[in-house]
Amino acid sequence: MKYEVVIPAAGQGKRMGAGRNKLFIEVDNKPIIVHTLLVFEQDPLCQGILLAINPDDRSELTGLLKAYQIKKVTALVDGGRERQQSVHNALKQAQASIVMVHDGARPFIQQPTILELAQQAHKMGGAVAAVPVKDTIKKIRDGFVEETIERASLWLIQTPQAFRLSIIMKAYEEAQKAGFEGTDDASLVEHIGEKVQVVEADYDNIKLTTKEDLIFAEAILAKRRKYGQ
Numbered sequence: 347m348k349y350e351v352v353i354p355a356a357g358q359g360k361r362m363g364a365g366r367n368k369l370f371i372e373v374d375n376k377p378i379i380v381h382t383l384l385v386f387e388q389d390p391l392c393q394g395i396l397l398a399i400n401p402d403d404r405s406e407l408t409g410l411l412k413a414y415q416i417k418k419v420t421a422l423v424d425g426g427r428e429r430q431q432s433v434h435n436a437l438k439q440a441q442a443s444i445v446m447v448h449d450g451a452r453p454f455i456q457q458p459t460i461l462e463l464a465q466q467a468h469k470m471g472g473a474v475a476a477v478p479v480k481d482t483i484k485k486i487r488d489g490f491v492e493e494t495i496e497r498a499s500l501w502l503i504q505t506p507q508a509f510r511l512s513i514i515m516k517a518y519e520e521a522q523k524a525g526f527e528g529t530d531d532a533s534l535v536e537h538i539g540e541k542v543q544v545v546e547a548d549y550d551n552i553k554l555t556t557k558e559d560l561i562f563a564e565a566i567l568a569k570r571r572k573y574g575q
């Protein structure tokens with residue numbers, strides 16, 4: 347199942363505290379965003395990469411695309427203040443019947459998950475990568491436990507999130523009209539009453555958010571070097 351991918355990369359990486367967009371931090375001698383882009387560059391099913399960027403990062407990013415011979419980026423659009431706006435700006439350039447959205451800050455996504463998501467999106471309309479929660483989750487109010495939520499029904503939602511183009515476009519347009527802000531792409535699709543399938547992904551598909559995630563990143567790469575993918 348062929349697809350296009352929207353990669354939001356226009357954040358500031360405030361929680362990483364590096365004083366610049368965290369996606370330029372190198373792990374294993376390559377900027378985080380390059381790791382992410384290369385996964386899609388090397389996937390024969392990926393027809394194009396629509397990258398949302400901060401205008402201040404444009405020249406550094408175009409330099410990286412050249413240096414790493416990344417040729418599938420078909421649009422470099424300016425992002426917005428929130429991730430939702432960045433994704434929406436890039437989505438407007440989408441053409442393929444299946445589009446997935448994947449965080450620039452998740453460099454460890456692998457092809458089997460991508461393939462499964464594209465297939466499920468084609469069949470069901472929408473699909474998200476997720477893993478079962480390992481810890482017990484409780485709802486807290488004023489410092490006291492209000493409720494323990496049954497763990498079997500709880501999943502941690504990641505990206506990629508894949509959709510039929512018509513559905514995701516409608517979801518973003520409706521959200522804009524209604525002033526609805528979601529914390530992920532699927533929540534906008536849920537908001538218009540469409541179903542979203544869950545695809546079990548890997549625990550190592552982490553989002554590099556804070557400093558300690560860089561240590562986990564090195565560990566994931568060391569594991570892959572030792573045991574293969």
Ligand code: CTP
Binds near residue numbers: 361362368432450553
């Ligand atoms: N992103 C974006 N546009 C924004 C905000 C975020 O394209 N206005 C992107 C980030 O570049 C990242 C992804 O969305 O690839 C997930 O966001 P997050 O991990 O929160 O990154 P940042 O927003 O950069 O980090 P922080 O929230 O700590 O500032």
Ligand code: MG
Binds near residue numbers: 357
């Ligand atoms: Mg953010």
